[in-house]
Amino acid sequence: MAAEPEICVLSNGRITANIASWGATITSLLVPDAQGDLADVVLGFDTLEPYLKGMAPYFGCIVGRVANRIKNGKFDLNGVEYSLPINNGPNSLHERKDGEYPSITFQYESKDGEEGYPGDVTVRATYSLPEATTLRLDMEAIPANKATPISLAQHTYWNLAGHNSGSILDHSIQIWAKHVTPVNENTIPTGEIMPVQDTPFDFTTEHKIGDRISDVPGGYDHNYVLDSGDEKNGLKHAAKLKDPSSSRTLDLWTDAPGMQFYTANYVNGITGKGGAVYGKHAGVCLETQGFPNAINQPNFPSVVVQPGAKYKHAMLFEFSA
Numbered sequence: 678m679a680a681e682p683e684i685c686v687l688s689n690g691r692i693t694a695n696i697a698s699w700g701a702t703i704t705s706l707l708v709p710d711a712q713g714d715l716a717d718v719v720l721g722f723d724t725l726e727p728y729l730k731g732m733a734p735y736f737g738c739i740v741g742r743v744a745n746r747i748k749n750g751k752f753d754l755n756g757v758e759y760s761l762p763i764n765n766g767p768n769s770l771h772e773r774k775d776g777e778y779p780s781i782t783f784q785y786e787s788k789d790g791e792e793g794y795p796g797d798v799t800v801r802a803t804y805s806l807p808e809a810t811t812l813r814l815d816m817e818a819i820p821a822n823k824a825t826p827i828s829l830a831q832h833t834y835w836n837l838a839g840h841n842s843g844s845i846l847d848h849s850i851q852i853w854a855k856h857v858t859p860v861n862e863n864t865i866p867t868g869e870i871m872p873v874q875d876t877p878f879d880f881t882t883e884h885k886i887g888d889r890i891s892d893v894p895g896g897y898d899h900n901y902v903l904d905s906g907d908e909k910n911g912l913k914h915a916a917k918l919k920d921p922s923s924s925r926t927l928d929l930w931t932d933a934p935g936m937q938f939y940t941a942n943y944v945n946g947i948t949g950k951g952g953a954v955y956g957k958h959a960g961v962c963l964e965t966q967g968f969p970n971a972i973n974q975p976n977f978p979s980v981v982v983q984p985g986a987k988y989k990h991a992m993l994f995e996f997s998a
Contacts, residue, residue, distance in 0.1 A: 682725050687779050691809040692996065699728055700738035701783040701802040703833050705950070708810065710923040711998040716839035718925065720941075720960045723950050734944060735832040739802055739816065742787065742794050743980065744830030745900070745937060745969035748865045750793075752972040754981065755824060759793050780805035789823065796823030796984065810996040818988040827988040828967035828980045834941055834960025837920035837927060841953035845940070845961045846887030851917045852880040852938060853906030857899050858968055858977075868974045870902060881905065883917070886940060886961065896942035896958070900935045900969050912993055916963050923998065930993040933965035934978045965992055 682699040695705035704722065707715045721736045722728060728736070751760050780803055787798040800818045807813050816829045836845050857878050858866040873879040877889035878899065890896055906914030912930035916938075919926045929936075939962040947955045971977040982988045 682729065684725065685781055687781055687804055687806060689779055689806040689809065692806065692812065694804065694806070694812060696781065696783075696804055697725055697728060697737075698783060699725060701804075702728060702739075703737040703804075703831075704728075706812065706833075708837075708925060708996045709998065710925050714923075716837075716842075716923065716925075717950065718835055718837050718840065718927075720834040720836065720840050720944075720955050721950055732947070734947070736949075737833045738831075739829055740832050740964075741800065741818070741827065741829040742792070742798065743826050743828045743972065744832070744964065744966050745828070746865055748863075748970050748973050752826065754795065754826070754972070757795070759795060778805055778807050794825055796825045797821040798825060798827065800829070802829075808995070812994040812996075814992045814994075816988075816990040816992075818982065820982050820984045820986070822984050824981055824983050826972045826980045827982045828971065829988075829990055830937065830964040830966040831992055832962060832964055834944075834955075834962055835918065835927060836960045837918060837925040838922045840950060840955075840960075842922070844887075844956075844958045845920075846890065846958055847885060847921055848961065849883050849885050849919045849921070850880055850938075850961075851883040852901050852936070853914050853916065854901035854903050854936070855881060855905050856902040858902065858935070860899065860969075864898060866900065866968065866970050866974065866977075868976060870976075873901075880916075880938075883919070887958075890940065890958075897938050897940045898942060900937050900966070902968075903931070903934060903936055903965075906930075910993075912991060915965055918961065918963065926997045927963075928993075928995040928997070929963050929965070930995070931965035932989070932991050933967065935966050935968045937962065937964040937966055937969070939964065965990070 877892040967980040
């Protein structure tokens, strides 16, 4: 039996994360600026009720089995066609670990046929604070009896000026990717790997998010091919996000092949923490992942995991000011 959903606190005296056992969701993250002043840099709600009622556009949660879009909600695997519904919100069991730094692990048992996916899968997500201002997330999943696609993503909406500070269009970002996977009118990848050079998608050097967003119909909601970042401890440098007002910086490292860069284009008047109203572009998502619709695109890196094999996905969020 899963326990009643609750919010767990992970703190090392410098940063404090509130993480809900419902969807392993980051509901709050307090991070200092250069003067040591703390701000909550993630969009969310004060209580669990809005999350449980599905009022959040995936604020802070881990999305799976396969994050992002699968064309027509269908795929073939080993001669069987699978059809998927759209949404879910799993409960999680969790445990605290006593180690050299604070950490907490959430576990979820996904049953054969859940949301239409094949096979039983055990999913674990461990949040830890390995350094003074660093949050790490390690995700793993093990299919028990059938091959299945797995591509988990962490869906936090970041605003480094503070969750209640308005638009992130003045934030600047650098993304270590020379290519994106362009999409059709239904935002499904076409299968092409497109160079970003000389396009509004080029963040190989630092740019303000708002500088060219009007040249992208609907705003940024695209998968970047992480192909040019430095490596550290087996993780690639994916992105550097900066807020000019507070000087807070987030460096993101990962071992995933792609990253969805999403500028909260569909957030519209959601009342969040402390009565803050989140509008369009109130946050930015940096969701490292397998490529969207990879299960139907043979030229994309495979997201199929065989029984007994282990899916692993790490993210390192380094904050500075």
